[in-house]
Amino acid sequence: MQRYFTDQVLQPGTSVQLDATATKHAVKVLRMQEGQQLELADAHGNVYLVTITGTDPLTVRAESDLHKNAELPVAVTIVCGVGKAQKPELITQKAVELGASRIVFANSQWATARWQDNKVAKKLERLQLVARGAAEQSHRNVVPTVEFLPKLTAASTIPADAQIIAYEESAKQGETAALVAALAQQPRTLTAVFGPEGGIAPEEVQELTAAGFVAAGLGPRILRTETAPLYLLSAISTITELMEGKTNIAAKNQ
Amino acid sequence: MQRYFTDQVLQPGTSVQLDATATKHAVKVLRMQEGQQLELADAHGNVYLVTITGTDPLTVRAESDLHKNAELPVAVTIVCGVGKAQKPELITQKAVELGASRIVFANSQWATARWQDNKVAKKLERLQLVARGAAEQSHRNVVPTVEFLPKLTAASTIPADAQIIAYEESAKQGETAALVAALAQQPRTLTAVFGPEGGIAPEEVQELTAAGFVAAGLGPRILRTETAPLYLLSAISTITELMEGKTNIAAKNQ
Numbered sequence: 001m002q003r004y005f006t007d008q009v010l011q012p013g014t015s016v017q018l019d020a021t022a023t024k025h026a027v028k029v030l031r032m033q034e035g036q037q038l039e040l041a042d043a044h045g046n047v048y049l050v051t052i053t054g055t056d057p058l059t060v061r062a063e064s065d066l067h068k069n070a071e072l073p074v075a076v077t078i079v080c081g082v083g084k085a086q087k088p089e090l091i092t093q094k095a096v097e098l099g100a101s102r103i104v105f106a107n108s109q110w111a112t113a114r115w116q117d118n119k120v121a122k123k124l125e126r127l128q129l130v131a132r133g134a135a136e137q138s139h140r141n142v143v144p145t146v147e148f149l150p151k152l153t154a155a156s157t158i159p160a161d162a163q164i165i166a167y168e169e170s171a172k173q174g175e176t177a178a179l180v181a182a183l184a185q186q187p188r189t190l191t192a193v194f195g196p197e198g199g200i201a202p203e204e205v206q207e208l209t210a211a212g213f214v215a216a217g218l219g220p221r222i223l224r225t226e227t228a229p230l231y232l233l234s235a236i237s238t239i240t241e242l243m244e245g246k247t248n249i250a251a252k253n254q
Numbered sequence: 255m256q257r258y259f260t261d262q263v264l265q266p267g268t269s270v271q272l273d274a275t276a277t278k279h280a281v282k283v284l285r286m287q288e289g290q291q292l293e294l295a296d297a298h299g300n301v302y303l304v305t306i307t308g309t310d311p312l313t314v315r316a317e318s319d320l321h322k323n324a325e326l327p328v329a330v331t332i333v334c335g336v337g338k339a340q341k342p343e344l345i346t347q348k349a350v351e352l353g354a355s356r357i358v359f360a361n362s363q364w365a366t367a368r369w370q371d372n373k374v375a376k377k378l379e380r381l382q383l384v385a386r387g388a389a390e391q392s393h394r395n396v397v398p399t400v401e402f403l404p405k406l407t408a409a410s411t412i413p414a415d416a417q418i419i420a421y422e423e424s425a426k427q428g429e430t431a432a433l434v435a436a437l438a439q440q441p442r443t444l445t446a447v448f449g450p451e452g453g454i455a456p457e458e459v460q461e462l463t464a465a466g467f468v469a470a471g472l473g474p475r476i477l478r479t480e481t482a483p484l485y486l487l488s489a490i491s492t493i494t495e496l497m498e499g500k501t502n503i504a505a506k507n508q
Contacts, residue, residue, distance in 0.1 A: 097475060133375075138477065180496050194411075219353070219492075221352070222391065222393045227484075234485045235471075238473075
């Protein structure tokens with residue numbers, strides 16, 4: 001079923017008017033009509049079954065809370081160095097699909113390009129739209145925010161229970177335990193920093209490490225800068241959403 | 255260090271002439287010269303440190319086996335239904351980075367487009383080049399093959415210890431245990447089938463299920479057709495390459 005988002009809080013019976021983007025998509029693209037139903041996630045991340053009561057603009061009446069949850073148990077902030085070939089749209093779309101709660105792009109020392117101050121707002125506006133589309137498509141409860149930091153190392157200012165740097169040198173040295181160890185502490189929030197195509201400078205790694213970040217390898221293969229965040233999110237989903245059952249089974253058999 | 259592939263078998267002292275693609279990349283793009291070193295993976299997947307002895311064409315002398323292994327413990331075949339928006343290049347590049355050993359594209363019932371017989375060879379040739387580039391970049395020991403099947407359900411003819419269908423309906427119903435259970439059997443080979451954008455037809459699911467495939471959910475979010483294989487490969491890497499340490503630790507503490 002099609003899903004949209006509202007910044008209002010729903011209760012059964014609440015009537016909500018959706019914005020121009022949702023109206024256009026539902027009415028022009030999907031040709032939805034009065035009486036048809038869709039899913040609407042509200043400001044609290046609750047997903048309601050709603051019925052269309054008007055199409056210009058799209059207006060709906062909330063029926064019932066569907067009690068659906070597609071959010072990762074860990075709120076993951078992805079911090080990515082930007083560069084020429086950074087593909088921020090691909091990272092944003094895929095990170096949202098894979099459950100990130102916040103996506104932050106940052107200028108960094110070794111990047112081959114930088115986001116200029118006067119272009120940041122426009123880039124974020126565009127990426128926020130990508131995030132919203134991906135959140136609708138993947139049936140997220142919330143739309144992750146897309147943000148910008150002028151320095152990669154400012155990732156340390158984001159409050160988090162666990163802090164990871166995906167560091168290529170760690171992968172090369174065969175480090176595989178740090179991510180699993182971090183998740184074993186059952187963090188509610190986790191920040192993961194990824195370098196741009198040029199890599200993270202040793203001073204940046206040092207600054208982040210001093211702030212509590214742990215260098216983590218993501219398997220023995222060298223991942224491109226846009227692939228590493230997708231691996232990390234899939235790994236966190238695997239451990240927290242797929243493996244839980246296995247742990248229980250293992251415990252039962254003992 | 256830069257990595258290339260040869261279909262010869264190396265021993266210390268072996269002299270090998272690389273092909274035009276590798277020559278062009280090393281000499282024209284990277285401007286490598288005689289005496290410089292690189293890594294060369296041979297026909298057996300052994301990675302040698304080699305020294306450049308000539309540049310036109312690129313000729314190298316094998317020095318020593320580096321005993322590097324970046325292959326997943328499970329040989330994973332990814333079978334993807336093709337469609338209009340299938341992005342086979344993206345799937346090929348990312349699946350190689352994430353450790354797939356074989357990537358198969360297939361026509362299927364509900365796909366919005368099909369690969370015509372007379373275009374298959376050219377498409378595969380191009381994708382095989384993408385696979386080679388990704389294998390070099392990600393430091394794989396072997397270049398995965400890219401193949402084509404005229405029917406998605408012919409995935410059942412590929413011999414495998416474990417067979418998975420990534421089925422959106424399973425994800426919606428909250429199925430999360432099948433993939434973990436399949437990996438608990440420690441398969442050496444695994445085939446995973448992914449539908450095209452239009453989805454897998456129930457008859458196709460039925461035919462594959464009858465052949466031994468198990469429907470598996472890949473977490474609670476609805477993944478795009480090109481994202482699901484990347485999640486699966488990351489999940490397999492997490493369980494077989496990152497979690498092994500954790501399992502040992504858990505076992506030790508009991």
